[in-house]
Amino acid sequence: MNSRLSASRLRSYIKDVELPVRTNVWPEPEASLILRFGAGIGSVLEHHAELHRTMLQARSHISAIERADKSVVSGTTILADRLTGSKGRFTRHWHAPQGGLWGSTIYVNTLLPRSRLLLPVAAGIAGCEAVRESGAQDAVIRWINDVLIGGSKVGGFLAESLTGARSREEYCLIGFGINVNNEQFPEEIQATATSLGRHLGRPVDLETFTYCFLAKLSWNIGLLHYYEEALLPDLTPNGSGHPLIRRWRELSDSPGKRVLFGFDVMASPQYRATVSSITEDGGLQLVLEDGSEITEYSGEIRYL
Numbered sequence: 001m002n003s004r005l006s007a008s009r010l011r012s013y014i015k016d017v018e019l020p021v022r023t024n025v026w027p028e029p030e031a032s033l034i035l036r037f038g039a040g041i042g043s044v045l046e047h048h049a050e051l052h053r054t055m056l057q058a059r060s061h062i063s064a065i066e067r068a069d070k071s072v073v074s075g076t077t078i079l080a081d082r083l084t085g086s087k088g089r090f091t092r093h094w095h096a097p098q099g100g101l102w103g104s105t106i107y108v109n110t111l112l113p114r115s116r117l118l119l120p121v122a123a124g125i126a127g128c129e130a131v132r133e134s135g136a137q138d139a140v141i142r143w144i145n146d147v148l149i150g151g152s153k154v155g156g157f158l159a160e161s162l163t164g165a166r167s168r169e170e171y172c173l174i175g176f177g178i179n180v181n182n183e184q185f186p187e188e189i190q191a192t193a194t195s196l197g198r199h200l201g202r203p204v205d206l207e208t209f210t211y212c213f214l215a216k217l218s219w220n221i222g223l224l225h226y227y228e229e230a231l232l233p234d235l236t237p238n239g240s241g242h243p244l245i246r247r248w249r250e251l252s253d254s255p256g257k258r259v260l261f262g263f264d265v266m267a268s269p270q271y272r273a274t275v276s277s278i279t280e281d282g283g284l285q286l287v288l289e290d291g292s293e294i295t296e297y298s299g300e301i302r303y304l
Contacts, residue, residue, distance in 0.1 A: 005079070010042045010211050018215040021133075030226075037229075038222025040075030041105060042214040051080040054104040055160060058173050062106065066166040074108035077214065095189065099182035099197075101210055105217065109170040114281050115228045116172070117297075118244055120145050121282050122220035123157040123174050125244065128251045130213040131155065131178070135200045140253040143275065143284050143301055147178070148253075151303070152194035154179050178213065180204050220244060242280050249278065259301040261286065272304065 014035060022031040051057050057078050065072045080103065083096035096102045109116055124145025131139040131147055131154060139149050147155035155178040162171040179195035181203050197203050223244055249255070254275045261284075262269040273286035276293070283295040 005045055005047055005207060005210060007043050007045050010045070010214055011039075013208075013211040014039075014215045014218060017212075018219060022219060034222040034226045035219060036222070037225035038218035038220070040073070041107075041218035041221060042075060042077045044073045044076040046076065046078045048078070048080040050082050050084065051078075051102075052085040053083060054078045054080055054102060055158070055173055055175050058104040058106050059162065062162065062164060062171060066164050069166075071167075072106060072108060072164075072169070072171070074106065074110075075218075076106045077103055078106075079103040079210070095182075095186055095193075096177060097182050097184070099206070100180050100195070101176065101178040101206065101213060103176055105174045105176075105214075107172040107174060107221070109172050111224055112228055115224045117281050118224055118242070119172055119174065119221070120157060120159045121244055121248055122224060123159065123176060123217060125247055125251060126213055126216035126220050127155040127157060127176065127178055129216045130209060131196055132251075133212055133216075134196060134204055134209055136196055139251075141248060141251045142303070143252065143254045143278065144282065149194055149196070149199050152192055153189075154194055154196060154199070174217075176213070178209075180206055180209055245278060245280055245282070252278070254278075254284075254301070257301075258304040259286075260304055261296065261299055261301050263299045265300045265302050269302075270299075275301070 019031060019035060061076065061078065062072050082098050083102050107119065121144060124141050124147065127147045128139050128141050131149070136149050139147055139154065142148055145157045146153055155176070158175040160173045162173060163169070164171065179193065181197040182195050183198050185193045227242060255277055257275050259273060259275055260269045261271055261273055271288065273288050276285045276287050278284060279295060283297045286294050286296060288294060
């Protein structure tokens with residue numbers, strides 16, 4: 001990745017590229033306000049040539065800042081050109097060589113609990129939007145936040161919570177891994193993984209893609225704050241529902257799919273069902289084979 005990555009360049013990208021994209025749908029004053037709510041994302045960019053895991057680096061960063069009796073900057077983002085010990089859910093290895101976007105963002109939580117639940121949704125939407133905007137218009141989201149192209153996984157996201165040992169602040173670590181230009185995959189995932197560059201048949205400018213993804217993450221987290229503030233007078237959602245949930249429904253191909261569900265679906269699948277929709281707080285609505293319905297808030301699915 002180009003070492004010229006900087007918070008100032010990200011801010012310029014948001015102003016010159018992301019804001020005009022959003023004003024195609026939102027009035028400019030509202031779009032600007034939403035981006036201000038999310039402006040902390042990427043306000044500090046820490047770049048490494050190699051790390052074991054960016055999540056571990058994020059935890060170390062928090063510990064070091066707190067030991068110095070300082071405050072962690074919300075939105076601090078740690079990036080690495082390659083990872084040697086990356087993983088996704090549970091103990092699954094994530095292949096993270098040169099050419100992909102590998103990183104973690106530290107978010108200091110100030111959201112209400114029900115908005116906090118949608119942070120993983122916000123990350124998945126940001127990934128899918130960035131992949132689509134870079135040329136893969138057929139990219140979709142598989143619940144809750146895997147990004148697929150043509151049925152193959154191109155991006156995954158992981159959210160972990162952490163309470164500061166000294167500050168007692170609540171942190172949310174948002175990990176992201178997106179296959180951008182890396183084209184070689186281990187044998188065990190060759191049939192289920194792809195990259196954006198492979199799909200497009202050309203390399204993608206990784207610096208621009210990084211700014212694009214972080215700009216969209218900034219927008220989506222800003223949207224969580226904007227919508228929460230709009231509801232604070234009575235905390236009653238309006239009839240149109242949460243804008244992030246509406247966007248997820250636009251981008252996901254999960255509704256209507258027959259799936260295998262499990263908390264760890266690869267190791268311990270639990271049952272088969274058909275996806276009907278997603279609730280306003282991110283729960284997956286499923287119709288079981290006997291016709292009964294269930295809503296799951298944790299776990300994962302694989303398409304049948």
